[in-house]
Each structure stands twice: as C-alpha cells, then as structure tokens.
Amino acid sequence: MSPKRLEDMYDAVIVGAGAAGLSAALGLLRSPEITELKEQGVEPKILVVSKLQPLRSHTGSAEGGIAASLGNIESDDWHWHYYDTIKGGDWLVDQDAAKLLAEYAPETVINLERQGVAFSRTEDGHIAQRRFGGHTRDFGGEPVKRAAYAADRIGHQILHTLWQQCVAQGVEFAEEWYVTDLVLTDDGQQAAGIVALDTHSGKIQAIHARNVLIATGGAGRLFHTTSNSWDLTGDGMALALSAGLQLEDIEFVQFHPTGLAHTGILLSEAARAEGGILRNANGEAFMERYAPEHRDLAARDVVSRSIMAEIDAGRGVADPKDPNGPKDCVWLDMTGIDAERMAQVLPQVVETIEQYANLDPTKDLVPIKPTAHYTMGGLPITTDGEVYRWDGTHRTVVNGLFAAGECSCVSVHGANRLGGNSLLDACLFGTRAGHALAARIAGNPVDSPMGDETADDDLITAVDRAAEARNGELTTLLQGAPQSDTESDAESESNAGNTANAYQLMAKLGSIMEQALAVRCSADTIAAALEQLDTVIKPQADHLYAHDHTAAFNQEVTAIWEVRHLVALAQAVLMASDARHESRGSMRRLDFPERDDEHFLAHSMVAAAGSVTFKPVTITDYPPKKREY
C-alpha cells in the first residue's frame, strides 16, 4: 500500500511500523487533542512510512511475554518491577523513566488486551503470566510471574492487533519505502521531513513534515549471529548520526543466551522459564555456580557471560550438525518439561528446534549459543519521546523530532534489558510519544485555515535539497560499475562476474563486529575492528554499485544504503565501547573487569565523528548496589 499522492506537508511522519511506530500512530490519533481537531473538521495529515509491509515487522517475532505487575497469578507490585528494571540494567537506568515503565505497564497490557490481543488465560479468564529472568518480588527476592504471554507468540499477537487498530483508524501507510535521510532545518533545531526510496517505483520521494518520529527498531545485523530479522540494519540510528545527532549508550548490545546454534534464531527465554536447563559438555547444570539463587533465569547478560565462560574453559560442545566444528555451544536441556505442556506453552520453540535443528526437544539436548538480540542504546529521548542533544551540561530538544522503541534510548534498559520489557517500552513510550506529537500538532495543524505556514518554506527547501542529492546518488548507483563495464549491454540479465556486493560486505562486517564485541571485548579487539573498518570495509562500502539498472524493486540499492548505515553505526558502537573503561551489564571489558561507578555511572553520548561525552544517570529512588542473582 502506497499513498496515491503525497501531501505537500504532513503534520507527522512516522518511520517504522512495528510496535513502537504503530503505538505512536494510535496514541496520536486517539488523543483528546486530535479528537477535538477532527470535531472541528480539521484532519491531521499523518503518514506511516515503513521498509516492510507492517505485518512483517520484527515485533512479530517476539516470543516470551510483556512484563506488567498485573498480579493475576501471584501478588505483585509495580514498585518491585521498577526495582528489577533498575537492577537488571546495572543501575545505568534513568529512574524517572523506569518508574513510568513499571507504573503504566498494567495499563499498557490491559489496553493491548482490550484492543484484541489473544493473551493466554488463567482458568478464571484473566491474562496468564509466567516467570521471566530478573523479575522478582520484594525488591530482588523470589522470582515472580510477571510476563503476560500468548503461548510463545506475544509479539505476533501485539503486532497484528496494533495493525488492525490502525486499519480501524484509517492510518495511511507508505509500505516498502526505505528512508534514506532524516532532514532537519539548516540550524539543526527543527525536524523538516524525510527522504525515502519508494522501492516499488524505484523513485526518491521528498516527504515534508513538521514532525517526524523514528521507530525503526534495532541493529542486530551488526553481528553475524543474531536473532534479528534481515531488515534490522540500524537505519534510524544511522539516520540520526548523519543528521548530526548523537546516540546514547549504544555500546550496550544484549546477547540473548539461547540462540539456536549456528542459525541465531531465538529460542524464547520461556523455554527456561518453563523448566529448561543449560548444561555444559560434562552434563553439569552450570548456572548453579554463576547465579546460585536464580540459576538459569538470572538476567540475560549474566547467563550469556556464563555460557561464554564455560565455552572458554573448554566445556563447550559442538553443534551436532557440524560435529568437527568449534565447541562453541552449550546444551539446552528441555527433556524435564512435560511433553504435553511443552507443546501447549512452547509451540514456537518446539517448531523452531524441529525445523532448523532436526531435533526433538522432548528427547534430545539442543545446542545453543548467545545471539545478538537487542540494542539497549539509541536516539536519546525524553520520557515524552522527544529527541535531544547533549552538549556536556544540558539537553536541548530538537523541535518536532521524536523516537520510540528499540532505536531510541529513554534509558529504561540501562546496561542490560530485562525480558518482557522491550515490548512494554515500545508500546508504552510509543503511545506517550504519540500523545506528545498530538499536543504539538494541535497547536498548529497543517489542515487548519488559521494555520501558520511561515516556517514551512524552510522545511520544504531543506527536504527538497536532500532529496535532490539522494536522487543523484541513486542515478550513480544504478549506472553500475564505473567505466570498464559500462559498454556491455544495458539489458544484461545479471553481471554475475562482479563479486563485490552489499550482501557480501554485510556478512564481512558482521564477522568483524562479532569477533570484536560479542559478549566480551577489550581495547585490543576494539582497535582491531576499527582498523578493519577503516582499511577494508569503508573503502568497499564507498564503491558499491547496483548490478542491474532497473530501479523498480531493485533490492540491491536498498542493501547498499543499509550496509552504509551499518558501517556508520558500527563505528559509533566501537567508539562508545572504547570510551567505557568498565564492565557493566551487557558490556564485559576483559581489560576493565569491574564496574566503576565513580567514573562511569553515566550514559555515553556518541556522535558520527566518534567523539564521546558522558551524561549523568537520573537516580531518584534506588542508589546503586552490587548486582547479584
């Protein structure tokens, strides 16, 4: 679905159609401000632009649950959720934001249900809840059942429900449009719009907007082994960098402990919540040694590091599919789970294991290894979703620029996200950003006859200029190889002879980043990766071109821009990692093994040039403590 005609000016353009983008669209359209505008006959001009058809968004792959202290199974309290989130994030969490997250979680989950999500149910008809790593009662005590679930398909249910509600609201989508530029006014103080490639027609489109919300998701494709879909190439983060903005805490990447060996496909944490146990080559349930209290359900960074420690100590196992390969996996033992219950509550996990490992989890041990899963950092935002700059002492909001979901960092996840908090973050802060957008739009709607259009010229000029430049680049990419190859027939079916291409380069970058940063890193591994980035990857990325001249559905053009986005982001991630001389949460520096609150209880802020500054953490209720599970 594409708009028949673009508006000359939009009230808001939302980039991304996963849980965050769709929640923002709904939060905006259902707000009292917009309802009032509509009653006055003023229609808000909103467009949701997404790289994929919205139902394909990666939200749909989330399996385990969404956290909220509903207390449907056992007593719970949002203050406990609040505390767990801070502790899970190793105190690098802004407590004002985490407080909102925990306090408004029940409302968020209940409203998802009231919009249609097919949650699993208790016998008496309430939303069912299960245990999830790091969620406890009484501020770090016994595990508590806090994750609301829909078998192991919660993401699918939420994504489809939100899309359905957008259909009900008549939201307009531009589907399979790839955003190439985030445009600000010349002074950098105000969002002006975006430039996008309509992949169907192969045309560059200039989209003028008084407000832009970025909700493009994560950047798992920075790494070779990832649970993320092929589309998670950190686009929104890279767009922000090239617009001259900063990224916050981008060095924190969560490696989910249980990726199915050598596919990276996620096996939900629910597999362990339901009784699955990690075992090393000797059959030992090793988590008892690392986290005596919570064992296999300790926070994800703790479990991933423990797995890597076992592998480094020579107690890993080889993937049965590659018995002579490296012993870089451990076993997930699900044989203790009742077969009938397994089929009922873990159907997706069972199917993935059967389909992609050809194993039977009721009988066989399943090989797993940590897989890049979630970027805790991203575009720095206020609790109303406004993107801001940090100059070393102050925040300055970029007017009309918003972000939500995994690409953003309101900092509820700190240095490590708890399971069940990502969908919650996307839906809750997505909705809040939608409300904030509505308030801005209501002040000066495009459609209003009384509206003030004086500032629009600056926006239009800035976007059109960026679109023109991008269009020139597109033409160059489609011309194919410089000089030597061009005399060959323009209609050639494929230039199979030319080997360097974006897909190959993306794989190469993934291997470099994995070697440098996966689960653990040091100054040496970071320096080695930066060097390869400079000497190998960047020169190749600059010289990529499309091997076919037809612009329509030319996926290679998108891939070229994706890999360039990844390269820019990789640089920022490496620089931010290098600047943090401590180990905290998901970040394990082998050369700085201890947490250092004196110097680094602070958010990193990195810009495209690689300069890193630090910003204090907001601590209101819970001062930092040692983090043990």
Next chain:
Amino acid sequence: MAEANNTTVTLKVHRFTPRPERAERARGGSPFARKSSPFGSGSDSAARRRPRGKQWVQEYTIPARPEDTILDCLLAIKRTVDPTLAFRYSCGHGMCGSDAVAINGTPTLLCTASIRDWAKQPGALPQVDDEGFRHIDNGQDESSDSPADADGAYEATDSLGVIELAPLPGFPPQRDLIADIDPMLNQIRKLTPYLEADGVLATTAEGKVNAFEYLQHPEQLAKYETLSNCIACGVCEGSCPVFAGGDAFIGPAALIWASRFINDSRDTKAMERMDAIDTADGVAACQSVRACSRHCPRGIDVGEEMWQIVAKVRER
C-alpha cells in the same frame, strides 16, 4: 553431515524485470483510464495482473547441504553469484510471512522449505506427485541443455537435485519472485479486521488502573486462537484455484480473519461480520477444494475452518 560439503543444488528461478514506467505511460493516453476501484476491479486490475517486462528462467547451481533452507540458498546466491536476484525475506524463520513463493509449483515459504524436502533429481521416474498427477514438464530436456550439467556424471553424483522457483501464483508478479499481495491485504481490510467491543481503554492514576481486561476463559480462547496465528503470507490464497481466477472470491485469508473475530467471545459484531461474508464472492465462492490447507505455515487447517465458517454463516 560429512558428505554435505560436496553437494550442490540447482535452483531454476523464474525471473521477471518490469519495463521502466516511461514506456508504460506512453501507451495509455486516455484521461479516463486510471479511475480505479480501491478493491481492484475492471480494466486497471486486468492491466496490473499482466505487467509488461522481460521474463526468463535462470539456473543457479551452488553448494548446499540437504538440511539448508531454500532461503539460505537464495541468500548465498545474492552474496556470491548474483546480487540482482529479487525476493522478499525478513525474519528467516516462518514468522513474518514475507517469503511465500511457488516451489516446484506449490505455494509455501522459502525459509521453512529445506533442500531435502524439495529437490528433485532431474529425470527421476516416475514424475508423479503426491496426488498422482503427472507434471507436463520437459524439465529433463532443459536440464540436459544447461551448462550446469556440462561436466556430466561427476555433477550428477554430487547434485541434490533441482528446485523450481516462481512467484506466488494468483498475484501479479512485480519482479523476480516478488508478487503484489496487496489484493489479499485489501480484501482483509475490507472486512473490518479489528476487535469491536466497548472500546473503552484503561487509564492509570497513582499506579492503579481504572479498567480491567475482558475476561475470556481458556475454552473461549481455544475457539479462535489458532485462527489468530495467521501471518497473512498468502500461501492459502496462492493455492486456491477459485482465488486465482480473479475477483470472484475474497479468498481464504480474508475469511480466516473474519472467522477469527466471529469466534472471539469479546467481539460484539459477529452477526454483522457473518452478513458481510455471506455474499457471492464470500463464503459462497469457496468450492471446498481444500488445497489451502496443505502448506499453511501456521498449521491452520484452512479448508476445515472454511467449512466451519460456511456452516456457521448458514446456521445463523
């Protein structure tokens, strides 16, 4: 899989490159030609179903193991042989629903189809499929002409076989294996695919919410849970001979979505929903062929569900 490293598979891909729009536009000069219905009918739709451009079949022979998925192989082709090959893909494990194509003529997902299950030895006899139908296909002749077999016996012993790939049937091809599935999504949208209940949303004050979830007992959930797992991939639609005929049938996917809400105890519009599908292009158009059930990646017995919803509509 010690032997796996030496094996190859041959993918025969039906490719298509659309003609640049300029040439297309020169054709239609009438100012009245482009007034299209939002649901795609009339002359515009007919034009969309037959896009113009260049069509050919391309063969790729690449190293592969029997347990690899066809998506793995296509991605390897993009990386190492031909970056111009176009196909949709995203999550890679059967959840996003973007990679439905025809594999050996059968609609299914690229990421859940393994080489082991789909590769056919060229010339293997008898060429009769599961239902006992013989394919009218001269694959044998074509493959002996192809350069892939030029090395003769050596190639043959290592080859896992041939797999034929084409865009999802029943939808207009856009480029290579990419088809335009908007007709399906438009049919789904037409049937108010969202929960209609009291519409009240909860708000929070001082950590307490002012409304609770709708109660729904596990047995009520069981009535529609499977239906709610549909990922709108289009496999059932591509398999349906009635849907493939054009606008005569709104298609199994739209009916599954309608049934999902009709069977949801929270929804208050079941009667209206049943009225909406009790039409000539709705339940009446289903001919109970049940081809739609065969490859549903979510395990929905689409044909049986069709039967159930038809019965329910009749009984109301």
